[in-house]
Amino acid sequence: xxxxxxxxxxxxxxNRSSDVYLNHTARHVPVADPLPIIHDLGVAGGKAIxxxxxxxxxxxxxxxxxxxxxxxxxxxxxTKFGVSMLWNExxxxxxxxxxxxxx
Numbered sequence: 001x002x003x004x005x006x007x008x009x010x011x012x013x014x015n016r017s018s019d020v021y022l023n024h025t026a027r028h029v030p031v032a033d034p035l036p037i038i039h040d041l042g043v044a045g046g047k048a049i050x051x052x053x054x055x056x057x058x059x060x061x062x063x064x065x066x067x068x069x070x071x072x073x074x075x076x077x078x079t080k081f082g083v084s085m086l087w088n089e090x091x092x093x094x095x096x097x098x099x100x101x102x103x
Contacts, residue, residue, distance in 0.1 A: 002079065004080040004082055004101070006082070007038065007043060007082030007099050007101050008084065008099075009041060010034050010037045010038050010043070010048075010099050010101075011083055011097045012084040012097075013031065013037050014031045014034050014037065014050050014097050015085075015086050015095055016084075017029075018031075018095055019095055022088050022095075023088070023089075031050070034048045035047070043080070044103070045101040045103060047077065047078075048100065048101045048102070049069075049100050050099050051068045051098045052064070052095075053067075053068065053094075053097075054088075054091070054094065054095050055094060056092060056093055058085065058096075061085070061094040062096055072100060077103070078102040080100070080102075082098070082099045083096070083099075084096070
């Protein structure tokens, strides 16, 4: 699996959708499926998954992502990843999002 800056941009879009939703300023619900965003950004891929974590500190939010993705992360079909970390002021939590993309 390798880092991809465009997939990171997708992770940022997904994470921001959660951030504005938590701030009660969203026009839509948070992004559930990152694949359309991946395609809009020009990345070829047949499958994608978002892993989320939220906690008062960075370490716990990353642990949340790892716990949620314990089955998806070792899947060799995923070849690219991107990461986003945001601080949500209204909840006082770090929001972590990892997007994995495969062919």
